[in-house]
Amino acid sequence: MSDQLVLVTGASSTIGKALVPQLVSAGYSVLAQTRTPCAELEQLAQLQPARCRTIQVDLLASNLGEVVAAYVAAAPGTLYGLVHLPSAPLTLEPAVKSSLDDFRKHMDVSVLSLHAIVASLWRAIKSSGDFRLVAANSAGTALKVPPKGMAPYLVAKAALTQYLNCLDAELRGSNAKFNQVSPEMFRSPLLNELPDYLVEQLAGVTDAGQGNYLEPPRDIVPLILYLLSPAAQNVRGQIIEISKR
Template identity: 25%
Template sequence: MNSKIALVTGASSGIGQATAARLAQAGWKVIGTSRRAAQGATPGGELLALDVTSDASVAAAVEAVVQREGRIDLLVNNAGVGVAAAGAEESSIAQAQAVFDTNFFGAVRMTRAVLPQMRAQGGGRIVHIGSVLGFLPMPYGALYAASKHAIEGYSESLDHELRNWGIRSVVIEPAYTRTPFDANLLEADAKLDAYHAVRTALVRRIHDIMAGAEGPEVVAETVLKAASAARPKLRYTAGGLAARLRLLRTFAPASMLDAGMRKDLQLV
């Protein structure tokens, strides 16, 4: 396992940092990336500067890793952003594009950059950090949910295309995870007074929920499982709540699930 090379985006904190650390503990050589970090270190290993919204930055970082290590066995597409609880119409088109540029097109850039090497070496694995919002959208989170839905479709199509080269693509679906992610949330850039009351109440409710949420180590453990499985599944829920939501989405009547979500978020 010491020869296995993992590249993890968004590894300076939260899920990315926990994933880098868990992979390193399991014997992988981990190179993490962060948009704002200069070259340095993370608890999981080395940390490189990389902006997933830049074609040039992605290409340069991946090329540097391949030249030095000779291979990339695992890509974890973790880097992501979200918009603080807000109505869908409270974000401009430019802001919607910015969310997709990181959450979706960032993963596409990274995937396209590593695939030539993975095909040449005859194998590899791509793990996308998705969300339960990729199969169960929540109100006042439309852009983030839409970007995670896009990841679900992209990954499944990709997995079918790449199996002949021994490459697999999977999605990890966490629910609420206690991380500094909220520190990086974008504020809606076109706020409307009509949404002020519900937006304020929802922010308080989500803060309360996050206080009791599972830590990023739960997601990191699931990433390791997906990365190591001889026959990986297309999707892995991460944590107890995510597993329950997947079951409800699959088997519960839509009206029951709808009412339960609104009650949990205290929406009238």
């Protein structure tokens, strides 16, 4: 697989830091995008310089597409996959009190950053014999009663789904495949920062320390690896929920 290049955005996130080493171990060449330096990924890049390179650029940067395209052009191998792991800070304000800037930031990180990257790599994506895009969404978008205080986040996640649907429709005759993983709440540093009411609604528990949460290395990363593998050749346009309930 050393000739198969996978780009990971949000690589310093909880899922990203668990995923990138597994991609390298599986034989992929990896470009790992981070906003700030990530010690774990920098160390991996030093140990495996032929398999892992880091890209330090903000997903909100105006030149994001150009920067990523330059790294992809210089990297060994052919573009094969893109794993999009967007993450923006939650404001937890009621919907009517959320500012336009709050909505813009989540839309920029979740959707417009991906669009900038896809647009810059469009020729490579279309010419790829078997391109895979896997994006992280949220099980919160499927709840009948949306969690309070998460309107900008959930609106952006819904827009991400529609954007991927449009890409899938436009490339329906090709071998490009667009799928999403939609996990319930998983163990991460963010967990302890959320109010109890939100933890209870999202995870069905009343204390952030007592939930039976998903563990990214065990519960999320293997699914992403599967969607990138030849075994998922016929899987496309899916939103796969990951739950422990």
